[in-house]
Amino acid sequence: MENQTITAVSPELKLEIKKLILETLKISDVKPEDIADSASLFENNPALQLDSVDALEIVMALQRTYHVHIDDQNIGRFIIKSVDTIAEFVAKERAKNKE
């Protein structure tokens, strides 16, 4: 997965994140393009039907893939609220690491 070069909140980063979520959770009947960028991943999302265990799986996958550390599940919940919020977080962490 080519994640090292994407630092801005770009459509490419969002697509990459969607693929990571579907791959990590082994969801085969939803396509990346079916996930709206701003839609809540956990609330009122009948297509994905994610729970708190899935939340931890996503957090750990993000940590492995983007070399970020999300210590706090309270803040983590808001980071992984949607693809948009995840992408903002990843882009910000990458920009921080570049400094």
Next chain:
Amino acid sequence: MSQIQFQHKMGAHCESGILSALLSHNGVALSEPMVLGISGAIFFVFIKTPHMVFPVFDMRNRPGDMRKNIGKRLGIKFATQKFSDPDRARASLEALLDKGIPTTVQVDMFYMEYIPSYMRVHFNAHFIVVVGREGGNYLVSDCYYPSISKLSRDSLDKARFAKSDFAPKGFQFYVASTPAGGVKEDVLKKAVMQGIKQSAFNMVKLPVPFIGVKGMRRFADNIPAWPKIARNMDALSHAIMSIHITLEERGTGGGGFRFMYASFLQEAAKLLDKTEFSDMSKKIMAIGDRWRELSLFVARVGKNRDLGDNRMQEIRQMIRARADEEEAFFKTLLTMVK
């Protein structure tokens, strides 16, 4: 509307989070990890009472101990009150707000209507800071939420007088006084060392079989018997998944408070100019990562009902491995504060 100028902060754990925010408001700048560390809150306790089918555990000291230890070590006085009557509790709270005093109340988290419903559970030992009023609502600073929020009077009344375990009973507290001239650096340094010593002692030296690493091993060794005592697979799954909930979902900051403790040790290293604390910070961060892996493992096997005897033994071994790591860690830490 009347609102006290209060700097809202998000936090990993409600008690340490609101203490940090409350102390900052009163001129004592202390991060949440420092509150956790100085109060000696990092802990492990195995809990089994006759009415429980399965034992449970906790990774921090008793609710309220953070406040007491911080107060004792830094010379901060907290005024605390409990009420049996909701009307008197409300009147007292509003009188304090009218004086410009942000007041912490103990509540059942379920009634915090600003938190998304899928995140709300009944939990009676949640703490929020009330910072104002607007019409029929209170303005509250809840460190589990990104901003100051509105909470209806009716919801707060219910939350403050919810029944069941750890019933709040209208409990409230506020900062009554801080040391003249602020907390001096030498007092802070001493408090950090005291907090570390207390935690390390509790984890490896306290001669009580259900506390610290002894408690971890006791909990681990109990698990292989669970399939025999569970009334059905759902009950067993629920018990196993509660391990995940305690480690990651109940406001621990991740890894059963170990990530926050790592942050504390980093701050301690800078304050005390002790690079060895920085090394220890990395070690407990790695231990926290392995607690988190264990948490995910139990969540997966619980969710998938993959709970044969071999899985129970695997979980037992994983917890015992954490106990061994923490024993080595806290023994080393204890030598650094003697």
